[in-house]
Each structure stands twice: as C-alpha cells, then as structure tokens.
Amino acid sequence: MKVVSTNIGETKTISWRGKEVKTGIYKYPVDEPIYLDKEDVKGDHVVDRRVHGGVDKACYLYAAEHYPYWKEKYPDLDWDYGMFGENLTILGLDERLINIGSVYTLGEAMVQVSQPRQPCYKLGVRFGTQTVLKQFVAALIPGVYLRVLTPGIVQTGDVLTPHEIHTDGISIQDMYKLFYDQNSHETLAKKAINDPFVTTNNKKNILNRYGSSIS
Template sequence: MKIISTNLGERKEIDWKGELITTGIFKYAVDKPIFLDTEDVKGDSICDRENHGGILQAVYGYSLKHYDYFKKLHPNVNFENGIFGENLTIDDLEETKIHSGDTFKVGETILEATVQRDPCIKLGVRFNDMKILKQFWNSTFCGVYFKVIQTGFVKSGDKFIQIKSCPENPTIADLYVAQRIAKEM
C-alpha cells in the first residue's frame, strides 16, 4: 500500500435544505507533506470533535480502489482525491484484510488501525445526495481510522509497511458490519 494523495480541508458552512451545517469533509489534495499528530492532522479542520479526531481517530485513510464502485453510482460527481473526507487516499486499502491493532510504518510516522468510519449526513452533503449514506453502509468500503503511535510527516508516495499484525482481532470490515447491524436494531 502507498499514499496516492494527502488531503486537508477547511471549516465550511453549508446551507443544506435550510439547515446550516458546519463541516470539514471538503478535503482536497495538497502538494506538500502533512503532519500527523496524536489527535488530528495539522492544518486539517475537524468540526465535530465528538465523532472525528481524537486519539483513536486521528487520521482517516480511504482506498482509491473504492472510488470506482461509487463512480458507477454517482456518474455526475467530480471524484477528486479526498471526496470521502479522508486525509490519506491510499492505493489499495482493504478493510477486509486489515485488523484492528495492525500497525504500519508510513513516512516518519507509525500508525495503528483502530476503527471503521461510519457515514453521517456530512458525506451526503459532500456528494449533494443522501443516497450515498445507504450505499456506503451497504458496502464494506468504510475506510480506516488510525491512531498515531509516532507523530511525523507523510507525503504522497510513502509506503505503508506493516510492522505488527493482529489477526486475533476483528477486521475493520467486521467492526463496520457489526456497527451497521447494531444501528438497524
């Protein structure tokens, strides 16, 4: 695995059908290394600290391969890297193969896979279509949140080198499916 793009977003206020929504989901690729800190990515806006950022969700990674699935469902959307709100667009991040606790050396950092990303209304706002929420839930293409064990800079082209494997733990996809089932009850 390797980083295809690093993405940052600014705080943005959107009028969504008469409701003012403040979000940092509008992330775009940047042509510079980004600093992964213990609770967030420096220079990236997180507007909902209750559900994003913090120790277990400091960095969000998403697979470029998953874009193809959603491009078929949303042919009129401009799929720029970062559209899913990810800090790291990664060439082939596979949630069914990454276990919670798996650890990677990436650039100057060490990252530990922690949990899945559950979709919220802001993803629908980003796509200008709330159908994306159900489509996202009905896949295992949730992306991966990472804990930053060692802070530092990462950049496009940096490889993910696995340094610890935790096959005894559930995969990120397993956690995601369990969360979806729990929300349906």
C-alpha cells in the first residue's frame, strides 16, 4: 500500500440550511510531506472536533482505486485527490483486508487502524448532493481512520508496511456492516464489543443497535 497523494485543507465557509458553516473537508493535494501528529495532521484544518480529529481520528486514508467508481457516478465534478476529505490517498488500500487494531509503519510515523469513516452532510455539500451519503454507505468502501502511535513525516511514495497485524480483529468493512447493514450480525457484534481496539463510541453505537441480544 503506497501513498499517491498527501492532502491538506483550508477552512471554508459553506451554506447549510440557511446558515453559514465552516468545514475542512475541502482538501487538495500538496507537493510537500505532511506531519502526522497525535490528534491531527499538522497544518490541516479540523473545524468540528466533536466528529473529526482527536486520538481515534488523527488521520484519514482513502483508496485511489475507489476514485473511478465515484467518477463514473459524478463525471461533472472537478476531480482531484482529497475529494473525500482524506489526508492520504493510498494505492492498494482494501477495507475488506484492513483490521481495526493493526499497526503499520508509514514514513516516519507508526499508526494503528481505528475505525471506518461515517459520512456527514459536509461530504454531500462537496459533492453537490446529499444523495452521495446513502451511496457512500451502500458502497462499503468508507476509508480508514488512524491513531498515530508515533508522530512523523509522511510523503508521496511512502509505503504502509505491516508492523503488528491484529489477525483476530474486525475488518473495516465488517465494522461498517455493523453500523449500517439491515441484516443482523450478532456474532460479529459480540466480537467487536470484546475487541480492545474498537473505540468506546463505536461500541456504544453497536450496543444501541443490538442491545441485549449481544450482552
């Protein structure tokens, strides 16, 4: 898995339901390396820290291979890497094979997979339609949030190299199914609840959905 683009966003004011709202989702490729810190990417603009940034969402990755799928759906958009608000666009990233809790080296940094991305209305604003939110959920290709265990510089061409794989962990795609799939996945839900690397908030969401059936 290789970095093909490093992306940074400036704060932008958008109109949402008659109000002005600030967002950092408008990220674009930069020519220089970026620095992954414990709670965010240095120089990036994280506006709403209730849902972005922080220890469990310090850096967001999205797969370069997913772009053709979305370009076919939205051919008239002005396409460039960073379109999904990702800090790093990665070649070879597969949500089916990436487990929560797995640790990788990435450039000078050491990172740990923490959770999938759950889209909000700001992604819809960037795409020009809120329809993209349902499409994003249905596609099961949400990208990957990271914890930064050891901060460091990352640049284009750096490789996401396995350091300690959590082989018994929940894949990013399976976690997404626990959030959104209409089918029940009680065995998987129980596994997630007992996984020490699944975030507290994600465990609460799973318990709210499955309740006593997995306790």
